[in-house]
Structures are given as C-alpha cells and as structure tokens.
Amino acid sequence: xxxxxxxxVGPEDVPxxxxxxxxxxxxxxxxxxxxxxKDWVSxxxxxxxxxxxxxxxxxxxxxxxxxxxxSVTHVGIGLTFGLAxxxxxxxxxxxxxxxMNPAVSIGLWTAGLLHGPAWPASPRRELKLSLYIAAQxxxxxxxxxxxxxxxxxxxxxVSPDRPDVHLGATLPRGAPFQTFWIELLLTWFLMLAxxxxxTGPADMRPLVGMVIGGVVGLEAIFAGPITGxxxxxxxxxxxxxxxxxxxxxxxxxxxxxxGALLAVPCHHLIxxxxxxxxxxxxxx
Numbered sequence: 285x286x287x288x289x290x291x292x293v294g295p296e297d298v299p300x301x302x303x304x305x306x307x308x309x310x311x312x313x314x315x316x317x318x319x320x321x322k323d324w325v326s327x328x329x330x331x332x333x334x335x336x337x338x339x340x341x342x343x344x345x346x347x348x349x350x351x352x353x354x355s356v357t358h359v360g361i362g363l364t365f366g367l368a369x370x371x372x373x374x375x376x377x378x379x380x381x382x383x384m385n386p387a388v389s390i391g392l393w394t395a396g397l398l399h400g401p402a403w404p405a406s407p408r409r410e411l412k413l414s415l416y417i418a419a420q421x422x423x424x425x426x427x428x429x430x431x432x433x434x435x436x437x438x439x440x441x442v443s444p445d446r447p448d449v450h451l452g453a454t455l456p457r458g459a460p461f462q463t464f465w466i467e468l469l470l471t472w473f474l475m476l477a478x479x480x481x482x483t484g485p486a487d488m489r490p491l492v493g494m495v496i497g498g499v500v501g502l503e504a505i506f507a508g509p510i511t512g513x514x515x516x517x518x519x520x521x522x523x524x525x526x527x528x529x530x531x532x533x534x535x536x537x538x539x540x541x542x543g544a545l546l547a548v549p550c551h552h553l554i555x556x557x558x559x560x561x562x563x564x565x566x567x568x
Contacts, residue, residue: 324415326379326380327379327380327381327412327416328380328415328416328419329419330376330379330380330382331376331380331382331383331384331416331419331420331423332419332420332422332423333376333423334372334375334376334380334382334384334423335384335385335419335420335423335424335427335518336423336424336426336427337368337372337427338365338368338369338372338384338427338519339423339424339427339428339452339518339519339522339523340427340430340431341364341365341368342361342364342365342368342452342519343427343428343431343451343452343519343522343523344364344431344452345360345361345364345365346361346451346452347431347435347439347451347452348435349361350439350442350443351435351438351439351441351442358505358508358509359505361504361508362501362502362504362505362508362513363501363505365500365501365504365513366497366498366499366500366501366502366504367497367501368497369384369493369496369497369500369501370493370494370496370497370498371493371497372384372493373492373493373496373497374492374493377492377493380416381398383416383420384420384516384518385420385515385516385517385518385519386416386417386420386421386516386517386518386540386541387471387475387515387516387517387540387541387543387544388474388475388478388516388544389413389416389417389420390413390417390541390544390545391475391478391479391544391545391547391548392478392479393409393410393413394544394545394548395479395548395551395552397479397482397483398412398413398416417518420518421517421518421521421522423518424518424519424521424522425521425522425525425526426522427522428451428452428522428523428525428526428527429522429526431451431452431526432451432526432527451523451526451527452523453512453520453523453524453527453529454511454512454513454514454519454520454523454524454532454536455512455529455532456510456511456512456532456535457509457510457511458510460532460535462510462511463510463511463532463535463539464535464538464539465539466507466510466511467511467513467514467515467535467536467539467540467543468539468540468542468543468546469543470503470507470511470513470514470515470543471515471539471540471541471542471543471544471547472543472544472546472547472550473499473503473547474496474499474500474503474515474543474544474547475543475544475547475548476547476550476551477495477496477499478496479547479548479551479555480551480554480555481495481496483551483555500515503515514536514540515540515543516536516540517536517537517540517541520533520536520537521533521537
C-alpha cells in the first residue's frame with residue numbers, strides 16, 4: 285500500500301509534543317516552536333559577552349587611569365563607557381537586544397518588550413529575564429576578576445596596602461541618600477531614552493546605539509565623580525565582589541531598577557504613536 289502524501293495528512297494526524305517539552309534543537313513554548321540555540325543559548329551568550337566587554341572596557345579605563353597617574357582622564361572614562369555601549373548595541377543587538385544591564389532588562393520586561401519568537405507573554409518571559417540577569421552578573425564578575433589578574437602587579441605598586449581598591453567599584457562620594465537619588469534619576473533617564481528609541485520609527489534604527497551610548501557617556505561624565513554613575517547593577521556587582529567593597533552595593537541594586545521601573549509609565553505617557561511597532565533588536 286502506498287504511503288499518503290504530505291497533503292493528505294491533516295493537522296490531527298501530526299504528533300504534537302506536550303507543552304514545554306524539549307526536542308532535538310528546539311523547545312516547545314506554550315504551543316509555539318522555538319529553536320533552543322537561537323532563542324535561548326545564543327541570546328544568553330551574547331548578553332554575557334556584551335556585559336563582559338562593557339565592564340572590562342569601562343572599569344578597565346578606571347584601572348588604567350589609576351595605575352598610569354591619570355592618563356585616561358575622567359572624561360576619557362566616561363567616553364569609554366559610552367562608546368562601548370554604542371558599539372556593543374550594534375554588535376549584539378540583533379542577537380539578544382544588547383541589554384547588558386539588569387535594570388534595562390527589568391524595564392523592558394515591565395514595558396512588555398522583553399520578547400521575541402517563541403517568547404510569548406507567559407512565565408517564559410520571567411525565565412528569560414532571570415537568565416539574562418544571571419548572565420550579565422556572571423560576566424561582570426568575570427571581567428573584574430580578569431582585570432585584577434592582569435593589573436595585579438601595577439595595582440600592588442600604586443596601592444600596596446589595598447591593590448584591589450581601584451577596580452572601578454561604584455562608591456558614593458557623598459551621603460548614601462544623595463547617591464541613591466542621583467542613581468535613580470540617572471537610570472530613569474537612561475531607561476526612558478531606551479524605551480523611546482526602541483519604540484520609535486524604523487528609521488531610528490541606525491541611531492539606537494548612538495543615542496543610548498551618548499546618554500551613558502553624558503551621565504558618566506557629569507555624575508561619575510559623585511556616584512560612580514553606575515546605572516547598571518551588574519557593572520557595580522563585579523568590582524564590588526572582587527574588591528570586597530559591599531557596603532554600598534545595595535544602593536545600586538535598589539535605585540537603578542527602581543529608576544528603570546519609573547521610566548515605563550513616563551514612556552507610556554509621552555510616546556508618540558501607540559500603534560507603531562517597536563524597533564526590535566530581538567532575534568528574528
């Protein structure tokens with residue numbers, strides 16, 4: 285007996301794997317198929333690589349400025365952070381969205397923009413958020429450890445008592461209350477800029493990295509001397525973990541996500557075109 289043609293097989297004849305079951309190279313998510321590598325592994329690797337590079341370059345500029353007696357300068361440090369963000373957005377944006385920042389991931393999740401193929405509005409979004417934050421934090425800690433390893437002798441020469449004290453840790457120069465509110469406002473504006481450009485017209489796509497990197501650089505230059513201008517809990521976690529300066533870490537892990545959350549209703553209040561599809565950097 286001849287086998288039936290594909291066109292003769294109805295949907296009811298095709299075996300459907302149970303919800304959330306893994307198959308080779310794919311995962312079923314609430315009835316929608318998604319590639320395991322494309323939708324899970326690749327974005328997490330991209331987030332880790334992006335965050336590692338950001339923390340290595342940004343806090344590396346602080347370390348080099350310290351061991352060379354100020355050759356990079358404060359403005360140079362701010363520009364390093366801004367340029368790194370700009371380059372990394374266009375490098376890893378098409379893969380993971382290039383958040384590189386738990387506060388940004390939380391803000392996008394709250395705004396309903398942490399999604400992509402096979403990531404519907406479901407508990408999978410919360411899982412993606414958790415995995416993004418874990419990848420970002422692990423990469424930031426690794427970057428700080430690599431910096432300490434590479435510059436251990438230089439730091440020992442310049443700061444023999446505490447060679448790990450200048451790893452770019454975000455330490456308040458004033459009262460913790462002052463630092464808290466400044467960091468909250470810095471992250472609020474950064475998140476607002478992110479939301480505005482990623483939901484703007486499609487012709488804004490080439491400017492996304494420039495705008496967001498410009499905001500990071502601007503805020504790092506003017507607020508860095510007071511708060512460290514973190515705007516990024518992972519960026520603060522790495523140097524704090526390696527250097528042992530934990531006493532003020534809570535400020536950056538509370539103020540930055542809170543600022544990102546407050547930016548979401550402001551974005552909804554002023555957004556120009558509620559029906560305009562977002563400029564998505566998620567995987568296609």
